[in-house]
Amino acid sequence: MSAARQSVVDARRIVVKVGSSSLTTAAGGLDADRVDALVDVLAKARSGGEKEIVLVSSGAIAAGLSPLGLRRRPKDLARQQAAASVGQGLLVARYTASFARYGIRVGQVLLTSDDTSRRAHYRNAYRTLDQLLVMGALPVVNENDTVATDEIRFGDNDRLAALVAHLVRADLLVLLSDVDGLYDGDPSLPGTTRVVEVRGPEDIAHVSIGSAGKAGVGTGGMVTKVEAARIAAAAGIPVVLTSASQAADALAGRGTGTLFHATGRRSADRLLWLQHASTPQGHLVLDDGAVRAVTERGSSLLPAGIAAVEGEFVAGDPVELRSADGRAVARGLVNFDAKELPRLLGRSTRELARELGPAYEREVVHRDDLVLLEG
Numbered sequence: 527m528s529a530a531r532q533s534v535v536d537a538r539r540i541v542v543k544v545g546s547s548s549l550t551t552a553a554g555g556l557d558a559d560r561v562d563a564l565v566d567v568l569a570k571a572r573s574g575g576e577k578e579i580v581l582v583s584s585g586a587i588a589a590g591l592s593p594l595g596l597r598r599r600p601k602d603l604a605r606q607q608a609a610a611s612v613g614q615g616l617l618v619a620r621y622t623a624s625f626a627r628y629g630i631r632v633g634q635v636l637l638t639s640d641d642t643s644r645r646a647h648y649r650n651a652y653r654t655l656d657q658l659l660v661m662g663a664l665p666v667v668n669e670n671d672t673v674a675t676d677e678i679r680f681g682d683n684d685r686l687a688a689l690v691a692h693l694v695r696a697d698l699l700v701l702l703s704d705v706d707g708l709y710d711g712d713p714s715l716p717g718t719t720r721v722v723e724v725r726g727p728e729d730i731a732h733v734s735i736g737s738a739g740k741a742g743v744g745t746g747g748m749v750t751k752v753e754a755a756r757i758a759a760a761a762g763i764p765v766v767l768t769s770a771s772q773a774a775d776a777l778a779g780r781g782t783g784t785l786f787h788a789t790g791r792r793s794a795d796r797l798l799w800l801q802h803a804s805t806p807q808g809h810l811v812l813d814d815g816a817v818r819a820v821t822e823r824g825s826s827l828l829p830a831g832i833a834a835v836e837g838e839f840v841a842g843d844p845v846e847l848r849s850a851d852g853r854a855v856a857r858g859l860v861n862f863d864a865k866e867l868p869r870l871l872g873r874s875t876r877e878l879a880r881e882l883g884p885a886y887e888r889e890v891v892h893r894d895d896l897v898l899l900e901g
Contacts, residue, residue: 530723530787533764535779537698539659541580542568543687543754544702546588548770549617555592556585556616560770562624564702567773568664569628578659580694582667582687583621589613614668621666633663636670637686648693648796655694684754685802692761692798699758699765700776701751706769707784708733708748724755724786755786757802762792797897800857804844808837808864809854810890817849820856821898826889827858829870829878839864847891858896861888 549560572579587599587606590613600606614636622632635655658665667690669683684701691699710733711718724730735748755765766776768783775782812820816831827847839845840863847856862870870878870886879887 530764530785531779531781534698534766534776534785537696537764538576539578539580539694539696540571540698540700540777541582541687541691541694541696542700542702542773543582543683544584544770545683545704546584547704548702549583549585550588556589556620558620558624561620564770564773565621565624565627567777569625569630570774571777572630572664573628580655580659580665580667580690580696581621582683582690583617584668584683585617586610586614586668589616617668618666625664631663633658633665635665635667637667637690638670648799652693655690659694682750682754684750685757688754688757688761688763688765689799689803691758691763693796695792696763699755699763700773701754701765701767702770702773702776703748703751703767704769705748706772706782707767708735708752710734721784722781724759724784726787726789727756757798759786759788760790761798762788762790764788800844800859800895801897801899804857806837806846806857807839807843808835808860809846809848810835810860810867811848811850812855813850817855820847820896824893826893827891827896828875829867829890830872830874832867832871832890835864835867835871837864845891847896854899856891856896856898858891860891862890 544564548564549556551557568579568581571577587609590609590611591597591599593612593616594609596605596609600609618632618634625632635651635658637651655665655667667686669686687699687701690696705713707720707722708724708730709718709720712734713720721730721733730752735752751767755767758765765786766783767786768776772782810827810832811834812827812831813833816827819825819831820827833850837845839860841861843860844857845860846854847858848854867890870890875887875889
């Protein structure tokens with residue numbers, strides 16, 4: 527066993543993500559045998575008491591299709607939410623019954639991106655998941671599809687899994703699909719080979735990455751899985767991408783799937799969520815001095831450095847910070863409503879406090895609620 531695969535074996539806290547296509551039939555509805563097979567693997571992996579597992583499971587919308595008479599995943603949000611409402615109960619009930627065979631309790635955790643980019647919500651999500659693990663339960667995490675709007679959706683559970691792995695400070699992320707790894711072309715065609723290890727972007731620069739599968743029950747494909755692997759690896763978490771049928775081999779450190787090596791340092795910073803899981807509700811145009819202050823000196827954004835405001839947002843919403851030439855330089859949580867900001871622009875906080883009161887002697891975006899964007 528390679529040293530890299532040994533790190534997989536040594537992982538104590540593991541996030542496992544499984545996609546809809548691995549749990550359901552093409553027509554919709556849960557496949558009890560597939561669910562039980564996955565549960566068998568996860569229960570065995572944690573049977574010695576040395577490993578903790580968080581399961582990020584798709585399948586709620588897909589599970590709700592057949593009971594509602596839907597042949598395929600609907601495109602409109604309202605019907606997706608209706609299907610999720612029916613399917614989420616079926617999904618968790620199935621997991622609860624299956625894990626009960628091993629005496630394992632299941633705890634359901636539903637998240638939206640809004641729950642985790644805000645400071646207090648982020649801390650609460652971490653405490654809930656951590657306490658479930660401490661108490662011996664197995665958290666089953668999914669996006670809260672029944673209430674999430676387009677603006678606060680993760681969009682795919684691969685990215686959610688990477689961010690949950692970061693949130694719970696996992697040692698490993700395992701992404702399970704219906705394909706046994708990343709290939710350098712269409713795996714259904716002869717002559718393509720599996721990429722065994724990825725140490726950096728250059729290792730897959732030549733790879734043509736496909737989209738969602740033919741079943742039509744999921745939202746992602748290899749694109750979202752590779753992006754999720756990149757996010758987790760950059761946060762110091764190694765990733766194994768393989769098929770659900772090879773989950774046992776993946777957790778045992780055998781040479782299945784594609785191993786993405788950690789490329790960055792581990793961090794407990796919620797700003798990873800702000801960067802990857804939030805959708806800006808507007809943007810602020812900064813003057814050159816403010817751009818330098820934010821990007822080079824790590825300063826908060828003050829009203830004096832803002833040249834223009836665009837979009838409709840309220841205090842606490844994520845906004846994008848742009849340079850005068852339109853380049854996105856940062857993202858942050860704004861402390862004022864969009865309608866309040868125009869009269870504050872270009873003015874010092876001291877001046878604003880004298881004229882409008884002490885509530886205006888503060889940053890528009892505090893440095894603790896701000897993340898720089900790559901490039």
